[in-house]
Amino acid sequence: xxxxxxxxxxxxxxxxxALVGRDGSVDWLCLPRFDSPAVFAGLLGTDEHGFWRLxxxxxxxxxxxxxxxxRYRGDSLILEQEWDTDGGTVRVVDFMxxxxxxxxxxxxxxxxxxxxxxxxxxxxxxxxxxxxxxxxRRVEEGGQSxxxxxxxxxxxxxxxxxxxxxxxxxxxxxxTVTAGERIAFALTWQASHLxxxxxxxxxxxxxxxxxxxxxxxxxxxxxGPYREAVIRSLITLKGLTYAPTGGIVAAxxxxxxxxxxxxxxWDYRYTWLRDAAITLSSLxxxxxxxxxxxxxxWLLRAVAGDPxxxxxxxxxxxxxxxxxxxxxxxxxxxxxxxVRIGNGAAGQLxxxxxxxxxxxxxxxxxxxxxxxxxxxxxxxRLIDYLEDHWQNPDEGIWxxxxxxxxxxxxxxxxxxxxxxxIELLERTDEQGPLERWRALRxxxxxxxCEHGYDPDRNxxxxxxxxxxxxxxxxxxxxxGFLPADDKRVIGTIEAIQRELSTEDGFVLRYPTDGxxxxxxxxxxxxxxxxxxxADALALIGRTDEARELFERLLxxxxxxxxxxxxxxxxxxxxxxxxxxxxxxxxxIDTALRLTQPLGPxxxxxxxP
Ligand SMILES: OC[C@H]1O[C@H](O[C@H]2O[C@H](CO)[C@@H](O)[C@H](O)[C@H]2O)[C@H](O)[C@@H](O)[C@@H]1O
Numbered sequence: 001x002x003x004x005x006x007x008x009x010x011x012x013x014x015x016x017x018a019l020v021g022r023d024g025s026v027d028w029l030c031l032p033r034f035d036s037p038a039v040f041a042g043l044l045g046t047d048e049h050g051f052w053r054l055x056x057x058x059x060x061x062x063x064x065x066x067x068x069x070x071r072y073r074g075d076s077l078i079l080e081q082e083w084d085t086d087g088g089t090v091r092v093v094d095f096m097x098x099x100x101x102x103x104x105x106x107x108x109x110x111x112x113x114x115x116x117x118x119x120x121x122x123x124x125x126x127x128x129x130x131x132x133x134x135x136x137r138r139v140e141e142g143g144q145s146x147x148x149x150x151x152x153x154x155x156x157x158x159x160x161x162x163x164x165x166x167x168x169x170x171x172x173x174x175x176t177v178t179a180g181e182r183i184a185f186a187l188t189w190q191a192s193h194l195x196x197x198x199x200x201x202x203x204x205x206x207x208x209x210x211x212x213x214x215x216x217x218x219x220x221x222x223x224g225p226y227r228e229a230v231i232r233s234l235i236t237l238k239g240l241t242y243a244p245t246g247g248i249v250a251a252x253x254x255x256x257x258x259x260x261x262x263x264x265x266w267d268y269r270y271t272w273l274r275d276a277a278i279t280l281s282s283l284x285x286x287x288x289x290x291x292x293x294x295x296x297x298w299l300l301r302a303v304a305g306d307p308x309x310x311x312x313x314x315x316x317x318x319x320x321x322x323x324x325x326x327x328x329x330x331x332x333x334x335x336x337x338x339v340r341i342g343n344g345a346a347g348q349l350x351x352x353x354x355x356x357x358x359x360x361x362x363x364x365x366x367x368x369x370x371x372x373x374x375x376x377x378x379x380x381r382l383i384d385y386l387e388d389h390w391q392n393p394d395e396g397i398w399x400x401x402x403x404x405x406x407x408x409x410x411x412x413x414x415x416x417x418x419x420x421x422i423e424l425l426e427r428t429d430e431q432g433p434l435e436r437w438r439a440l441r442x443x444x445x446x447x448x449c450e451h452g453y454d455p456d457r458n459x460x461x462x463x464x465x466x467x468x469x470x471x472x473x474x475x476x477x478x479x480g481f482l483p484a485d486d487k488r489v490i491g492t493i494e495a496i497q498r499e500l501s502t503e504d505g506f507v508l509r510y511p512t513d514g515x516x517x518x519x520x521x522x523x524x525x526x527x528x529x530x531x532x533x534a535d536a537l538a539l540i541g542r543t544d545e546a547r548e549l550f551e552r553l554l555x556x557x558x559x560x561x562x563x564x565x566x567x568x569x570x571x572x573x574x575x576x577x578x579x580x581x582x583x584x585x586x587x588i589d590t591a592l593r594l595t596q597p598l599g600p601x602x603x604x605x606x607x608p
Contacts, residue, residue: 006558013096014243017252023064024055031189035269041130049130057120076213088115097205112177121173127151155192159199160185221287224595232561233584246294247271247316251577257336262521268577277360307385322346348395355413362420390414402518406464408452409472415444458491471529484539502569506530524566531586
């Protein structure tokens with residue numbers, strides 16, 4: 001039985017990632033890439049679908065016990081969990097070394113802290129998302145015994161400083177650890193047709209991994225009071241970046257439910273232009289230019305070609321085919337079915353994406369990221385496309401699976417795309433139909449204010465002609481569509497607070513009972529929107545309320561600082577894919593907004 005979502009911690013090597021439970025169980029790991037099939041899929045099923053548990057024990061009947069303490073080692077993705085037992089205290093250190101072109105590895109080092117503790121490693125590999133039992137054998141090599149599991153294209157090698165034995169299609173190691181002793185295990189993935197990988201130098205890799213993360217975190221320019229939360233979010237975003245290409249996954253998981261037991265389960269192991277664009281902006285604002293450059297290059301490669309063919313999301317190397325299907329052998333997280341891989345939203349029209357991408361390119365330009373003519377050309381072509389298509393209905397920011405509509409947020413973001421491009425033409429020697437685009441900007445603005453605003457209720461609405469609200473409207477002042485003191489902006493913020501707030505003061509994206517998204521069931525409060533509410537309150541001068549809401553949001557991070565996509569206000573639990581870039585990015589942005597002045601070239605159009 002998988003743990004609560006917030007009981008997991010993330011480790012990763014910037015090509016893939018694992019989730020480690022408080023009980024020392026790795027219940028999710030896809031190899032060799034984020035979007036590869038999982039070798040441990042216990043998270044979405046049972047122990048039968050694969051896990052690797054390492055903790056105190058030795059008695060098969062004894063249940064795994066949760067660690068008494070856990071934390072990341074400083075500013076890193078190295079996880080340390082400690083158990084106090086009758087015999088003494090033991091620490092397990094879990095990490096994945098940043099690997100470049102080397103094979104992916106998961107390393108676990110058991111450290112005796114005091115006394116003597118009986119330990120057990122139980123490893124059950126199930127390839128292809130829990131479906132395939134591999135062929136497992138022992139290989140003797142240079143006096144060392146290794147265990148290798150092979151299935152089709154994959155092989156996984158276990159090296160350990162403790163003797164292993166097989167039982168019930170599981171590989172065990174029972175051993176004791178005494179104070180001062182260190183016992184390392186490593187799991188290495190290798191394409192099965194290649195020679196055996198070398199056993200790793202676990203201790204050397206631990207030092208190198210710690211240095212990598214500490215050096216990276218030291219580059220953060222934010223020094224405000226929320227530095228700890230900001231750095232943890234940045235490290236999480238870096239951990240969600242696929243280093244070889246610069247693509248950023250929305251989350252490392254698939255099908256963690258937005259509604260426990262329901263069917264709102266999606267695969268997030270892809271690069272959404274929207275999520276990645278806002279991630280780029282946060283990284284730029286906190287001093288991380290290399291990642292921003294890498295993503296911009298990723299973007300230019302991925303969207304190369306006709307803007308008509310632009311997708312709203314791609315694979316992490318720019319792949320276009322993300323066909324959605326269900327894994328019917330997996331029971332799903334706490335019974336939440338179906339478990340999906342691929343994502344049908346890839347084929348949707350979401351006009352807001354043009355605004356988010358152009359905004360990110362604009363910020364990159366304004367903050368002096370090396371001028372790139374391809375980026376400018378792309379931006380101009382996107383506006384050409386928008387000029388002909390902004391009046392179309394779309395699926396919008398929330399990727400609804402119901403009928404297309406004229407979503408107000410989509411039109412606002414189309415306005416953003418045109419507005420920032422006009423600024424580009426005004427500030428550079430780039431050529432374009434300036435007057436025509438100024439007129440286009442005015443036309444979109446007038447259209448939204450006429451059809452997307454309800455004067456009787458003094459609020460913008462979710463879509464033209466609809467009475468529903470939508471939390472994406474909170475972004476109207478942030479993107480500069482209207483000033484924060486405009487009565488329509490204030491009316492919209494107040495209406496959203498009234499109608500979309502949950503009892504914790506967090507906000508829903510929109511009312512799900514109206515059927516707009518075409519899906520059965522409910523969902524939790526959407527954390528990104530809740531941060532946007534804090535931003536909006538700050539912008540209209542209700543700073544104390546904004547800060548109070550922000551700190552309440554910080555308080556629902558798990559004990560190692562991680563957030564899923566949503567928060568279930570009834571169950572008081574995190575729900576949805578985990579950890580989620582779309583939650584950590586607004587966390588950073590709101591922390592910055594509340595605590596440091598934003599300069600004129602910060603990309604924040606509401607800056608003084
Ligand atoms: O709620 C229905 C949709 O949920 C997913 O989309 C959400 O996640 C995306 C990635 O973070 C985000 O960009 C989007 O705004 C969210 O609505 C899912 O990927 C969709 O397939 C699904 O229709």
